[in-house]
Amino acid sequence: MGVQMKLAMKIAAGAGLGALFAAPFFFGPALAQAPAAAPVVPTDAMVNKGDVSWMLVSAALVLMMSVPGLALFYGGLVRTKNMLSVLMQVLTIVCVAGLLWVTIGYSMAFTNGGALNLFVGGFSKALMKGVDANTFAATFSNGVYLPETTFVVFQMTFAMITPALIVGAFAERVKFTPLILFVVAWSILVYYPMAHMVWYWPGPDFTAGLPDDHGYLWGKGALDFAGGTVVHINAGIAGLVGCLVIGKRVGYKSEPMPPHSLTMTMIGASLLWVGWFGFNAGSNLEANKFASLAFINTMVATAAAGAMWAIIEQVVHGKPSLLGAASGVVAGLVAITPAAGFAAPMTSVVLGAVASVGCFFFVTTVKNALKYDDTLDVFGVHCIGGIIGAIGTGVVADPALGGQGFMDFTVIPAVAGKYDMASQLWVQTQGVLTTLALSGGVSLVLFLLLKFTIGIRPSKEVEVEGLDINAHGERAYNY
Amino acid sequence: MGVQMKLAMKIAAGAGLGALFAAPFFFGPALAQAPAAAPVVPTDAMVNKGDVSWMLVSAALVLMMSVPGLALFYGGLVRTKNMLSVLMQVLTIVCVAGLLWVTIGYSMAFTNGGALNLFVGGFSKALMKGVDANTFAATFSNGVYLPETTFVVFQMTFAMITPALIVGAFAERVKFTPLILFVVAWSILVYYPMAHMVWYWPGPDFTAGLPDDHGYLWGKGALDFAGGTVVHINAGIAGLVGCLVIGKRVGYKSEPMPPHSLTMTMIGASLLWVGWFGFNAGSNLEANKFASLAFINTMVATAAAGAMWAIIEQVVHGKPSLLGAASGVVAGLVAITPAAGFAAPMTSVVLGAVASVGCFFFVTTVKNALKYDDTLDVFGVHCIGGIIGAIGTGVVADPALGGQGFMDFTVIPAVAGKYDMASQLWVQTQGVLTTLALSGGVSLVLFLLLKFTIGIRPSKEVEVEGLDINAHGERAYNY
Amino acid sequence: MGVQMKLAMKIAAGAGLGALFAAPFFFGPALAQAPAAAPVVPTDAMVNKGDVSWMLVSAALVLMMSVPGLALFYGGLVRTKNMLSVLMQVLTIVCVAGLLWVTIGYSMAFTNGGALNLFVGGFSKALMKGVDANTFAATFSNGVYLPETTFVVFQMTFAMITPALIVGAFAERVKFTPLILFVVAWSILVYYPMAHMVWYWPGPDFTAGLPDDHGYLWGKGALDFAGGTVVHINAGIAGLVGCLVIGKRVGYKSEPMPPHSLTMTMIGASLLWVGWFGFNAGSNLEANKFASLAFINTMVATAAAGAMWAIIEQVVHGKPSLLGAASGVVAGLVAITPAAGFAAPMTSVVLGAVASVGCFFFVTTVKNALKYDDTLDVFGVHCIGGIIGAIGTGVVADPALGGQGFMDFTVIPAVAGKYDMASQLWVQTQGVLTTLALSGGVSLVLFLLLKFTIGIRPSKEVEVEGLDINAHGERAYNY
Amino acid sequence: MKLIIAIIKPFKLDEVREALTGVGVAGMTVSEVKGFGRQKGQTEIYRGAEYSTNMVPKIKIEVVVGADLADRAVEAIQAAASTGAIGDGKIFVLDVGQAVRIRTGETDETAL
Amino acid sequence: MKLIIAIIKPFKLDEVREALTGVGVAGMTVSEVKGFGRQKGQTEIYRGAEYSTNMVPKIKIEVVVGADLADRAVEAIQAAASTGAIGDGKIFVLDVGQAVRIRTGETDETAL
Amino acid sequence: MKLIIAIIKPFKLDEVREALTGVGVAGMTVSEVKGFGRQKGQTEIYRGAEYSTNMVPKIKIEVVVGADLADRAVEAIQAAASTGAIGDGKIFVLDVGQAVRIRTGETDETAL
Numbered sequence A, B, C: 001m002g003v004q005m006k007l008a009m010k011i012a013a014g015a016g017l018g019a020l021f022a023a024p025f026f027f028g029p030a031l032a033q034a035p036a037a038a039p040v041v042p043t044d045a046m047v048n049k050g051d052v053s054w055m056l057v058s059a060a061l062v063l064m065m066s067v068p069g070l071a072l073f074y075g076g077l078v079r080t081k082n083m084l085s086v087l088m089q090v091l092t093i094v095c096v097a098g099l100l101w102v103t104i105g106y107s108m109a110f111t112n113g114g115a116l117n118l119f120v121g122g123f124s125k126a127l128m129k130g131v132d133a134n135t136f137a138a139t140f141s142n143g144v145y146l147p148e149t150t151f152v153v154f155q156m157t158f159a160m161i162t163p164a165l166i167v168g169a170f171a172e173r174v175k176f177t178p179l180i181l182f183v184v185a186w187s188i189l190v191y192y193p194m195a196h197m198v199w200y201w202p203g204p205d206f207t208a209g210l211p212d213d214h215g216y217l218w219g220k221g222a223l224d225f226a227g228g229t230v231v232h233i234n235a236g237i238a239g240l241v242g243c244l245v246i247g248k249r250v251g252y253k254s255e256p257m258p259p260h261s262l263t264m265t266m267i268g269a270s271l272l273w274v275g276w277f278g279f280n281a282g283s284n285l286e287a288n289k290f291a292s293l294a295f296i297n298t299m300v301a302t303a304a305a306g307a308m309w310a311i312i313e314q315v316v317h318g319k320p321s322l323l324g325a326a327s328g329v330v331a332g333l334v335a336i337t338p339a340a341g342f343a344a345p346m347t348s349v350v351l352g353a354v355a356s357v358g359c360f361f362f363v364t365t366v367k368n369a370l371k372y373d374d375t376l377d378v379f380g381v382h383c384i385g386g387i388i389g390a391i392g393t394g395v396v397a398d399p400a401l402g403g404q405g406f407m408d409f410t411v412i413p414a415v416a417g418k419y420d421m422a423s424q425l426w427v428q429t430q431g432v433l434t435t436l437a438l439s440g441g442v443s444l445v446l447f448l449l450l451k452f453t454i455g456i457r458p459s460k461e462v463e464v465e466g467l468d469i470n471a472h473g474e475r476a477y478n479y
Numbered sequence D, E, F: 001m002k003l004i005i006a007i008i009k010p011f012k013l014d015e016v017r018e019a020l021t022g023v024g025v026a027g028m029t030v031s032e033v034k035g036f037g038r039q040k041g042q043t044e045i046y047r048g049a050e051y052s053t054n055m056v057p058k059i060k061i062e063v064v065v066g067a068d069l070a071d072r073a074v075e076a077i078q079a080a081a082s083t084g085a086i087g088d089g090k091i092f093v094l095d096v097g098q099a100v101r102i103r104t105g106e107t108d109e110t111a112l
Ligand SMILES: Nc1ncnc2c1ncn2[C@@H]1O[C@H](COP(=O)(O)OP(=O)(O)O)[C@@H](O)[C@H]1O
Pocket: D007, D034, D035, D036, D037, D038, D039, D056, D058, D085, D086, D087, D088, D089, D090, F026, F027, F028, F029, F030, F062, F063, F064, F065, F101, F102, F103, F112
């Protein structure tokens, strides 16, 4: 069985293991598959109110990352005439993705998919069937559960923000309805399968009895605390493909396109930072010492990345900019996402700083060299930062560097597994490549399909006059 | 005893029942009224830190709904010259209502009012008398308590935002001091009595012993999880009366009055959404599965309403607008408020969508037909959305539709009551009508009184030049 | 031994005593110093998830106070051309102070400093040495612990915002790099020693065994719930010294310098208010009834101060302003900070109102009389408000006025100490004077050093054209 | 042809525009300006600092008309913009040598 | 000397500026204005309220040139600013009596 | 009457206004404009994108004065606005045919 088998046991780490490893407990059918020996029956008594409090707050924080956080971060960077289009795109995607999640998304991500189970879930919980106040979802600790609705809504906020991230890549030149159609199709064809592949498992009390019931990458033992692959690389590559298919903005590189309000961008970056604690530390699913570790790592990696970007700018052209520091902040947040619960504070600082250097180089040099118009650097920050983080996780998770390693959930209670950095790095790389291939490929097909049917790009006239007035019939400001 | 008696037992639902049913535990005097058999004596040991954590966060979130949330949502929609007046009105109302709450409000809402007990409380806790770190307030679970200060401050935030909602109806044309006087009087004459009628009861451990110690609507068995009547219908009708008494803005319908910053409105709507989880899920008073249910219902009803408004606009005039989606978001939040802990996720989706249709029709068609100038659609969104939600609660709470029904607290521990949709709808209707009558009537008297004494509307000159510079001596922007 | 000895026992109050008294538990070396009798060994089982949830939320809230809260509150008040400089200063300070904290700050504040232990800690935990997911920090209750990373990150947010407060005093006329150097030096020479002097102790389970292991002011029994001295007076006096050394802005008093966006200032003030609950109620370290008390006190003191400032303006020049109310809000928050967990709600109202009067008088009359240019009134609001609060704490903490008094931690479990208002006021005054002397003195030396070496003030040309474009190469707005 | 420059109170813009179209003017150009004159601005107070602005917001209308229409246009503006209060503004008339419609290249009065 | 006032579509600014420097103009002054004319504005809808703006954003260029350069400058503007669509704008030419460069006190054509 | 158009550096506005009132000018109209000329703008950098603005913010003052006052006004402006650095701006003087005070209907010099 070799590596694959060994890795299959290498499931997640340190009792505090991130949404990557989260999965609800299945009543009925799932239980039927469980082997003999009295299985755990999750009850209200296994729910800790401190966990519920923390997870509900985390879900609210992640919503705040999208609206108003991301909307402002992006919106501030476009020109006035397109401000509302960005805000509207983000807000609408949040609404649509939320509805799609309770309709089929949660089921496709977090139920057993039968024959396709390695790659996608089924429809047994479509329309929230069987999910109510009295069902529970597993955490990463034996015998500790959350109300299932808590898990559903927390994961929902991830399914909301991920497609919203994409729009930055082709901001200022996309048609609204086709974009929403893309988001629906991409959620179904890319996001839910990715979430399933990376995050689906039966929970710590059932893994021993159901050793083969998990997604493909989960089975490989890929470590991704809060969504480096599923969220950032996933959205980043989709954005790149989108901006290539759609083409450059009218006037790109020939006319100045300064951000219309860096104040808004700063508010957005700040709220992303604040909300990201829900994203990263919330992915621990419990309010315990590992949530706390994910929290402090998120804090210092971000601080390091923000400071580092400013330092680079100081060195390179003598003027550290607010947009630079804010970009660094986001790059740091992206990079620490997969590593949040695995790293130690000081290795997080290094990871954040490295991500800042990598993303800076990408958005200032590589992008200009390759001449593609990724309006808001979705690829340069989210995909590149995500890759640095995903690979970096293999390094910083190493217990030899103060990392948390991973837990072997095939025994009850779970115990620490034996960490091998080289093989972990290879697994991490496989996670990255899988994401790039799936999301990149499907996005390409979807964008081309839209381009050659209903069209994805507005007319030049509309683009020049601005999307706000043309697509939404409003103006952002009337001072 | 008939219906009344049966309904009196129908007190609230599902162990997680919303602020509607919340009431502090009474030491001393209240206990004196309790029947024999060792009564519960709430102690520190009955307080769960997870609940305290959640409720304090919820209180902070509801404050954030008012400032900056509501202030920005409203402020963005007025013209630049009146921006600060709106911000100042909301901020001042928050301060004044908070002070009034610890002075007499809490006592008038949440103590036994003696002969008037069905309609209003007394003054036994005025100036926080007898409320300190060692008194406790009941939740909806037997034997589970909160520090009383937690309950006082959580409820305070409701008493702050409700009068602040009203100002939107006559924004851009009201005098500051008379407005504050109105808020003080309205809080005393309308809000505290309404809160008492709907939310006052002795708690689950004492209901059996004190079957007649509750407010009027509570006794009827009206279901209102987080304040559809007390907050939204209450404020909405007061706003309508206010805008009718004060009259239309100078230039209404003759000159363009586009929102001065939809960016601010979007930030405001987003923070309202984020904060509303404290409002709705916080109204459960405990961080348990019912809080989680209220949370997810709030999320999806809002998503449905936001998307629905955009869809209607797409159909009606081909351009889905950001203001539309944001208005839908708020309409959905309003409508799910009374139903948050009673509905199921998928029925919440329907309720949100219906509210969006109803409010859209109201603010675009009915308002234009009736030609009143409700500046920011306080009536069209909060009152209409509140009514749809209040009546809709009677539908979605039905266990036959996956709802939570209600709990019978006359036995200990409380058990589920038998749900009858028809009679529940009638009770809900009574709640709506009572609110409309009380708030509408008293507001009319108050506004007329102010109009014919110190005056409620600034001179035409002041209105034309703007309230900011005239009433507050400042300008919002000096770019 | 006299007063000193008695005061040494007067350590903190009411089981819920604020960051002032917080200190992590020390494994190993610290234990070695403990006397016989089986010492407590903190374990995971002594951690309550409700506490962890609350403290992580609190840390996120305090970050939100800095970015975007403080940045916007300050930024809105400067002229457009300097907007980004303020945002950038705050953001960069947050990043740098965070990194410095994990590098040496935490260790210098919260470890035993050997011979210098009264005044500053040592380097035993530099670079987070020995701090990991399995170390724990003491709260104010016997046998109740937090994950140490929780305590580290919560305290980190205090170390971030404090130096950021300073920049308001000389906004619009400071060079960026020298400012950051100042912040680094000031953190090391002033903030960490102050934090150590006021907040370092071995925790309730170890005080009996280590009666002399505490900071200087802690030993005196100074009461400071959440940082009146360490944060506000500390930053306020540094700001004053800075603005005196740097000098007035070009055009001060000769050209109009109205705030460029009071909307931003209002958002900032609101987020400060919301975030301050993490600051004050979080300083209790546990989600219990004392956190709740600190929360409600923070709420009502602020409401009183906000309303009071508006009332004064109404009386003095007939126009209550938004900036006034917002300034009052901040003054109230500052003043209640040291008293938050000691006061009762109604005495908090009084304290807030008094602070508002004091600060109003200072920023409108004293400042104009003394003709110094404290751009954003850091001294007038934070230092003066902080002094009023610090002294006022001695009054409102008196159990005779409904206050919480203090706890005697020299016995286990801790019991209430005997409160003497006169001697407490003297101790409070010593705390104030120590802070003024240390921070004022060191800041003077640092600012002069910078002024006469690399320079601290930009050229007149740069100042006139604005810092944004000159120091950061950006413009805040391109509408 | 004449260039008429009118400085008016902002809230009079709509009335003036209607008055001008009433006398046959087909186009005009409008900008936001600050006026300094007899009319005093409001006093603004920010914490301790008091600013009496001596600049008040005004609207400037620029309209080029044929010489024959000039007098009627001036009268129309004056009638529509007047409130009788200080600060109502001014009208200035200048000679225009040439006018071109960019779209068509038409010149002079046909360009207007 | 001539003062050329050109009202153009905002996105044409860069082309016009280049065209003017092409014919030897060294400086100009630009402002944001609102134009009223044949071109109709977009309809904005805010909840129930519909506003058809009849003011569209335009850019006004003011450039003073020597009399000899005036015609070429006008032509350059017209060529660069034209799209052929309604709303392209106008060019007006006025006489300038005097010009001063503030920095040096130079006057008339050398001041430009 | 003369229309004096002065393009100056923004921070010189107060001094120029005072200089003008010093020579007896009672009113003027001010607007924010962007100037293109010898003075180069600052370079802005946003992530990878560098923009060298060739437009710098300027203030335009328009003031109509009696012919007799014109020279003194021009001198006053020039003296007050001058810093000696590139970009100090220009003054242009045009003839005004007619002036009307809207409030009273007074015309020409009494209207100023
Ligand atoms: N000499 C002038 N040149 C240019 N504009 C002027 C002149 N005098 C006044 N204005 C403009 O006319 C406006 C109104 O003038 P003001 O003296 O306040 O009142 P009135 O028009 O009633 O005399 C001023 O705000 C200014 O914009």
